[in-house]
Amino acid sequence: MMGLHNQTIKVFDIGIKAYTSAREIKVGEGPIVSLAKWNDVTVSAVKSGQITVWHSDETKEINALKSGEFLSRMRQDHQSPNMIATGGKENDLQLWDLNKPEEPIFKAKNIKPDMVQLRVPVWVSDMTFLKEPNCIALATRHCHVRMYDHKRQRRPVVNFEWEESPFTSITSVADKSQVVVGTAHGRMGCFDLRMNKPEHPVRIFKSFAGAVRDIVVHPHLPLVFSVALDRFLRVHHLETGKLIHKEYLKSRLNCVLVRDDFEEGDLLPTRGKPKRKWMERKMEMEEEMGYDSSEESCEKVRKIEDDEVW
Incomplete structure (x- = not known):
């Protein structure tokens, strides 16, 4: 399932290698920023903040942008598929239960003013659910990585900055308290949020020449998949940081999707043969x-x- 810039949702069947359905949602303004699936329910989010829950017989609409400029991202909790998280520019993290979509179950509170007592701006670029219950991590365009425990407090329990480059994407590492983040200047690093100094990266992944747009850590294998605006798909080893595979895909890339049954042997060799x-x-x-x-x-x-x- 993919969302297009013109607010069209298309479904592609990998078995027959063809599109099987298409729907124009025509909700709000701006492009689709995220999609989710829960049983027979499709959830779409557009830039203007409207989140639509598409049932077979009815439609529910959630306004996730009661304050702020625009919505940047919506993410679904794979452990609890009825839970989604949203955030955007001047629109801090919110958690929603699709069973009771009238009001968010959690609203994050901004961190305290900086050392000169100026308000810290809010611009959530991406978020990811962690393996710890009730914990979620996010990255901001103002170079912050934050972790929230929504059963504990509204302010982040972990907050740090890394370099002076806006964060564009973040994803969690299965069975660990680690996240992998990518920046708009082509940097990607792995951080352990339970360390005494989480701002120090566990390892850094190199070989980028453009903004990192999306990152996926394989649930079973120690592999990190990423795509960037330099039009390359890259596969790094999670533990060593070594670049395993690099493939030029001709277009500016926004997202990457990886099968659960993917094997390392499925990677086509690119070095030596040419x-x-x-x-x-x-x-x-x-x-x-x-x-x-x-x-x-x-x-x-x-x-x-x-x-x-x-």
């Missing part, structure tokens, strides 16, 4: 041209190589 094919092609060119060590023959081969590269 070089062997190029060497074979070079040998064929030399045979066709009757290559020798003269300067004229070397110049002809060099010209053909440049033409093929470009």
Whole structure:
């Protein structure tokens, strides 16, 4: 299921490799920012703050933007699918129960003013539910990572900054108190929220050249999947931080989805083969041209190589 910029929801069947349904929601203003599925219910959220619960026979609408400028993200708790979290610009974290969508069950409270007594601006960019019950972590465009315990207090129990780059995405690590966050400047790091100094990254993942748009940690394998605006899909090893796979996908990427039954052997090798094919092609060119060590023959081969590269 995917949400398009023109407020259209499409369903793609992987088995038959075709779209099976499409629906225009026409709710509120702005593009779809998030989608969720709960039993036979579809939940959509648009930038203007309207969250719509689509039943087969009725529709319920939630206004998640009673204050603020716009909605940035909605996330679903996979352990309790009836729970969703929302947040945006000047719209702090809220938790909603789809069984009772009239009012949020939790509203976060902003942190205290800074050292010069100025209000800290709110701009939630992404959030993720943690394995600990009642705990949720979020990232902000103002370089904050926060963890909330919504049964304990309204202010965050953990709050820290990392570098001077807006956070764009955050995801949790299964069976650990760790999160992986990505920034708008192409940085991605793993943090342990239960450490004495959580602002120190456990490890940093490298090789980015654009803003990190989405991150997925595999639920069973130590693999981190990420996509960025430099049009690459990357797979890093969670424990070592080593880049395992890198694939150019031709378009600016926003989201990544990973199957639960994915195996590391499913990754296609990208290194080594292109070089062997190029060497074979070079040998064929030399045979066709009757290559020798003269300067004229070397110049002809060099010209053909440049033409093929470009």
